[in-house]
Amino acid sequence: MPKKEYPLQQLSHFLPEGSFELIVRYLLHYKVHLTVSRDRRSLLGDYRHAHQNRNHRISVNGNLNPYSFLITLIHELAHLVTFEQYSHRVQAHGKEWKQLYRQLLEQFLGKQIFPQDVETALLTSLHNLPASSCADEPLMRVLRQYDHPDDKQLLVEEIPEGALFEIEGGRIFRKGKKLRKRYQCKELATGKLYLFSGLYEVLNHQI
Known part of the structure; x- marks a missing residue:
């Protein structure tokens, strides 16, 4: 499963305009080792917590459209912040993670980062967050409209x-x-x- 670590400036190519600086602030603060994976079909993103001498590690599929990429990255960052605050004492997608994911995501709303239809779907999703973005079918349907034709399956x-x-x-x-x-x-x-x-x-x- 080939992955590639990208210089932070190159990360802007995967993100929607207006989101780069805020994302980088989190990556630098938590010393995240971010990799971009090219060919995963069953997984959009992944998080591995810091241990021993290794930093927090997040990977995100590079073939996602910019809005899906950002949402997936925020999802994984929420896992990181949850671990920082609660370690292994809470469920992976429990109420603590949902609260932190909501707080992180809200920082990117209302700033014209997402198209209106995506933002509307996200606002609806915030009322009852699923454990996975893939489980939020209304949001997935909206996001799929922004996939490159060559990436659509x-x-x-x-x-x-x-x-x-x-x-x-x-x-x-x-x-x-x-x-x-x-x-x-x-x-x-x-x-x-x-x-x-x-x-x-x-x-x-x-x-």
């Missing part, structure tokens, strides 16, 4: 019922009916049923 909801699709790792499923918010899909190799979000990205499909 086919979604489970975009393939017909009964079609086969492949996910990372070579596993193949047959898409079934929608049950409330998710699609029930059968893995061909095992016959087991799994529930997929409509926004889950697939590698390829065939009818």
Whole structure:
């Protein structure tokens, strides 16, 4: 899983205009080792706390659009600040993390950093924060509109019922009916049923 550490000035290429200085302030204050990953599909970002002689480490996917990149980075910074304040005494996505994530995110709102539709979705999300940005489907739908066409992947909801699709790792499923918010899909190799979000990205499909 190749990663690359970028000089701080180059980080501005991944961020929306107006957010760089505030982000760098946090990275320098907490001595964050930030890396940009190029090819992860199942993970948007990651945080590893400081220990022994190693600094806090955050990685973010470099193929995210600038708004998704910033939101993911803020998400991981919230984990860092939570660890600084509570160590391992609280849940990873518990109320303490949610409060700190909300406080961090609010610093970037109302400053014309995000397009209006993204900001509106974020404000809605702040009322009931999910553990993962990926779990916030309304926000994900808005953010996806800003992806580069070459980076867009086919979604489970975009393939017909009964079609086969492949996910990372070579596993193949047959898409079934929608049950409330998710699609029930059968893995061909095992016959087991799994529930997929409509926004889950697939590698390829065939009818």
